[in-house]
Amino acid sequence: MVAEQLEARGITDPDVLAAFRTVPRHEFVEGDEPYGDHAMPVGSGQTISQPYIVARMTQLGRPRGGWEGARTLEIGTGSGYQAAILSELGADVTTIERHASLADDARRRLSDAGYDSVEIVVADGTEGWPAGGPYRSILVTAGGPSVPQPLVEQLHPEGGRLVMPVGGREHQLLTLVERNGDELQSTELEPVVFVPLIGRYGLRGD
Numbered sequence: 590m591v592a593e594q595l596e597a598r599g600i601t602d603p604d605v606l607a608a609f610r611t612v613p614r615h616e617f618v619e620g621d622e623p624y625g626d627h628a629m630p631v632g633s634g635q636t637i638s639q640p641y642i643v644a645r646m647t648q649l650g651r652p653r654g655g656w657e658g659a660r661t662l663e664i665g666t667g668s669g670y671q672a673a674i675l676s677e678l679g680a681d682v683t684t685i686e687r688h689a690s691l692a693d694d695a696r697r698r699l700s701d702a703g704y705d706s707v708e709i710v711v712a713d714g715t716e717g718w719p720a721g722g723p724y725r726s727i728l729v730t731a732g733g734p735s736v737p738q739p740l741v742e743q744l745h746p747e748g749g750r751l752v753m754p755v756g757g758r759e760h761q762l763l764t765l766v767e768r769n770g771d772e773l774q775s776t777e778l779e780p781v782v783f784v785p786l787i788g789r790y791g792l793r794g795d
């Protein structure tokens with residue numbers, strides 16, 4: 590997976606490659622092909638992205654000064670795999686999931702795999718989690734029409750980085766936002782397809 594899907598497509602950050610070699614993806618993703626080059630169901634109608642996209646978002650979200658001890662927020666816990674990658678990198682991770690059943694399963698998987706320090710919150714992640722901020726890195730792993738304002742406010746003013754798929758329900762553009770003081774620099778990258786970000790500052794849903 591690491592050689593054929595990540596290195597071959599331009600994931601170069603050695604820390605990210607090492608984390609992908611270490612975290613047991615098969616403990617997070619069920620089915621016959623946990624290391625397959627495609628998105629996969631994680632329950633409750635949700636999916637985890639193919640490994641390359643998880644790696645790409647992780648590489649883009651690397652905090653200024655590196656991952657070690659960096660306060661990091663993930664929106665959309667899903668299986669817990671992305672949170673495990675971040676924790677393996679040394680980040681201090683809070684992850685928010687709106688489906689309690691997914692959060693429960695992810696909590697068990699993260700604990701079984703030894704990532705006990707990850708904090709999992711059941712809430713609407715479009716509101717962020719102000720108590721844990723400001724964040725050096727925020728990864729939004731569901732797609733919405735725009736970057737939720739609360740997340741911008743909770744981004745660290747000295748170089749905080751946020752990565753999110755921004756667009757419609759069918760497809761989005763992976764977007765990187767860097768904050769310096771009150772200035773935001775937004776860069777649109779490649780097209781991606783994520784499940785919807787449902788919440789007060791996202792899309793409407795059930």
Ligand code: SAH
Nearest residue numbers: 637665667668671686687714730786787788
């Ligand atoms: N990062 C996950 C995959 C995420 S799939 C992994 O590593 O497996 C997207 C997840 O976002 C789904 O579980 C969905 O329930 C969740 N989600 C969607 N909108 C949300 C919101 N407003 N707050 C928190 N979680 C949300």
